[in-house]
Amino acid sequence: MSALSANLPTHLSEGLPLQVVPNERTRTDAERQQILASPGFGQNFSDHMVVVRWSEGQGWHDARLQAYQPFSLDPAAAVLHYAQEIFEGLKAYYRADGTIATFRPEANAERFNNSARRLAMPELPTEAFVAACDALVLADRDWIPTGGERSLYLRPYMFATEAFLGVRPSKEYVFCVIASPAAGYFGDHVSGVSVYASEDYVRAVPGGTGEAKCGGNYAASLLAQAQAAHEGCDQVVWLDGVERKYVEEMGGMNLFFVYGADPDGVEIVTPDLTGSLLPGITRRSLMEAAGDLGVTAVERKISLQQWREDVVSGAITEVFACGTAAVITPVYTCKARTGDFVIGTEPGPVTMRLRDYLLGVQYGTTDDAHSWIHTIG
Numbered sequence: 001m002s003a004l005s006a007n008l009p010t011h012l013s014e015g016l017p018l019q020v021v022p023n024e025r026t027r028t029d030a031e032r033q034q035i036l037a038s039p040g041f042g043q044n045f046s047d048h049m050v051v052v053r054w055s056e057g058q059g060w061h062d063a064r065l066q067a068y069q070p071f072s073l074d075p076a077a078a079v080l081h082y083a084q085e086i087f088e089g090l091k092a093y094y095r096a097d098g099t100i101a102t103f104r105p106e107a108n109a110e111r112f113n114n115s116a117r118r119l120a121m122p123e124l125p126t127e128a129f130v131a132a133c134d135a136l137v138l139a140d141r142d143w144i145p146t147g148g149e150r151s152l153y154l155r156p157y158m159f160a161t162e163a164f165l166g167v168r169p170s171k172e173y174v175f176c177v178i179a180s181p182a183a184g185y186f187g188d189h190v191s192g193v194s195v196y197a198s199e200d201y202v203r204a205v206p207g208g209t210g211e212a213k214c215g216g217n218y219a220a221s222l223l224a225q226a227q228a229a230h231e232g233c234d235q236v237v238w239l240d241g242v243e244r245k246y247v248e249e250m251g252g253m254n255l256f257f258v259y260g261a262d263p264d265g266v267e268i269v270t271p272d273l274t275g276s277l278l279p280g281i282t283r284r285s286l287m288e289a290a291g292d293l294g295v296t297a298v299e300r301k302i303s304l305q306q307w308r309e310d311v312v313s314g315a316i317t318e319v320f321a322c323g324t325a326a327v328i329t330p331v332y333t334c335k336a337r338t339g340d341f342v343i344g345t346e347p348g349p350v351t352m353r354l355r356d357y358l359l360g361v362q363y364g365t366t367d368d369a370h371s372w373i374h375t376i377g
């Protein structure tokens with residue numbers, strides 16, 4: 001097990017040493033291979049986890065890389081009552097040249113701290129966030145599946161542990177990173193989703209927590225997602241919480257509307273970040289790379305009615321959703337009380353060009369012109 005420690009950072013950041021306590025009962029090679037042969041998504045977890053504690057007196061302390069195991073939590077722990085919890089999601093990849101890397105982990109660290117501020121939680125130095133992810137990936141590198149669009153999905157999160165039922169920010173927290181081998185979201189060919197525009201429920205309101213990646217937003221979304229499923233749709237699309245008119249995002253992904261077609265020029269439009277949308281790193285990456293890919297990226301409001309009209313007139317040629325888990329997913333149909341419409345029946349050329357570009361950068365077959373790749377080992 002000294003081989004494990006040898007590769008790992010000794011500190012997550014200055015003054016925060018990492019103690020390595022190797023798992024004595026790791027899964028056997030055969031058990032791991034069986035899981036990696038068909039990893040699914042979020043069902044299996046690697047052999048280790050990183051845990052770091054925070055308390056008002058000590059700040060961040062007691063950083064460990066240890067066996068993946070249950071927490072012991074006081075029944076009065078604040079997170080169980082008032083949902084002080086935030087999370088992130090990013091992936092580690094085996095790249096074409098045999099190196100291991102993550103995609104823009106500093107952006108996840110920054111967003112994590114923005115979420116922390118909104119939920120009145122302590123911030124974690126960017127360096128420590130990235131080092132915690134790196135340490136877990138290095139320790140469990142054998143858990144990164146290879147081939148296709150496979151990856152090791154990393155889930156950093158933080159929750160309030162103080163045993164206290166009064167309503168105020170907790171004085172104790174745990175930061176943790178776990179890892180789950182993930183299959184490509186789609187099998188051999190990309191397929192599209194049907195969406196249901198929720199006119200009964202909203203995800204977020206101005207001044208609320210829509211911009212923060214917190215568990216509470218997801219708890220509040222489940223009923224609308226169940227309604228979408230009941231209506232025969234794959235995903236829910238959220239409208240703004242004030243006018244109930246403007247499209248915000250889809251489930252846990254941001255949306256893009258493709259106007260026009262090659263060679264006349266293509267514009268990709270995404271709802272602007274009004275404070276109630278989650279600022280996706282995939283969204284931001286597409287905005288930043290659009291120019292290289294011959295498309296113009298624009299942020300502006302788009303109403304459900306405008307979406308429908310522009311599909312009917314042919315102005316909108318493709319629609320897709322984007323996020324870390326499924327990268328880019330075409331949207332084929334939209335169902336709403338005010339009328340259903342069909343955008344397409346197969347992945348559009350712009351959707352696929354952007355998708356291939358992002359995957360190419362991530363897996364190392366396309367030049368990383370924007371320096372997005374963080375090499376771990």
Ligand SMILES: *Cc1c(COP(=O)(O)O)cnc(C)c1O
Nearest residue numbers: 252253254278280281282323324
């Ligand atoms: C995480 C998330 C996204 C996508 O963000 P990425 O950084 O691109 O993965 C979009 N919407 C919601 C609600 C999210 O939680």
